[in-house]
Amino acid sequence: MFFYRKEKEVNQVGIWKRMKEDMDVVFEQDPAARSYFEVFLTYSGLHAVWWHRVAHMFYRRRMFFIARAISQLNRFLTGIEIHPGAIIGRRLFIDHGMGVVIGETCEIGDNVTIFQGVTLGGTGKEKGKRHPTVKDNALIATGAKVLGSITIGKSAKVGAGSVVLKDVPDHATIVGVPGKVVRQHGEKIRKDLDHHKLPDPVANRCEHLQQEIDELRAEIAELKEIVKGKEGE
Known part of the structure; x- marks a missing residue:
């Protein structure tokens, strides 16, 4: 219910204000961004989020075919696949988004950053809520796979190439296959983690x-x- 309440609040914000807010996030996180004109026309991650909002609007009205058709067009144009049923908060930044996959029952909070090749998917075993929940300010790095009905906590970081199958606490850093928490609140958890000795x-x-x-x-x-x-x- 938390994410559905936030989604309702988000929809009450003006469309143009939301688009301006989305572009501001790009300037905050990408030093290569030079102008609003460039960002508006060339950032595929931004386009994917905007197309998703349109698809999600139809999905909520139970116009599932139209919603799915728009999401597939979104995938064709941007290389990013977001199921129209996914719930996405404000200021999502998808950087170099080619290959990103976000499943139907995903719930993504505010100020989340996702890099290319990330999968927020299911394991194929669950019914109902079967995709991850990603809370505010989380970061999921390149190529990470977050699978199942699990929760990525607030301000958590998932390392590049990690495979995450269990909940990640707030303010934690998780790396490896399978993913293991190595830091929380800035403090090292496993002092014996020597990747060169694997x-x-x-x-x-x-x-x-x-x-x-x-x-x-x-x-x-x-x-x-x-x-x-x-x-x-």
Whole structure:
């Protein structure tokens, strides 16, 4: 109900004011932005959010086919797929959004940042609420996969390439596959997290094979010595 109440408040804000607000977010987060004219015409993440609002309006009126058609047009034009049923708050910033997927029952709060290749999807097992809830001020980095009816807390950060299957607390940073909390409220959680020391199965197998080769060479050398001794008799 929290997100539905916020959605109603958002819809009461003027359309042009909302569009201006969306463009202001781009200037705040992207140093490459130079003018409102450039941002208005060339930022696909911005266009995707605007198209979604139109699709979502039809979706709420139970005009599902029109809503889905608009969302597919949105996907074709921007490379960003947002289901028309998803609930999105104010000031969402999708940066370099190609490949972003946002599922039907997603709920996204205010001031959220999403980078390219992010998936806010389901696991294929749930019914009803089956996609993530992302709270205010969260950041989801490049290529992260957030799956299932889980919650990404306020001001949380999901690291690039992470796969998140469990709730993330407020003000936490999560990384890895599967995702693990490494910081919360700016303090390190796991002091022994050394990514350069993670197991490498390929290297381990190569070392095992090299060991077998060395043992075979030693056995061959020993057999050669035995053969030479017999020939000298």
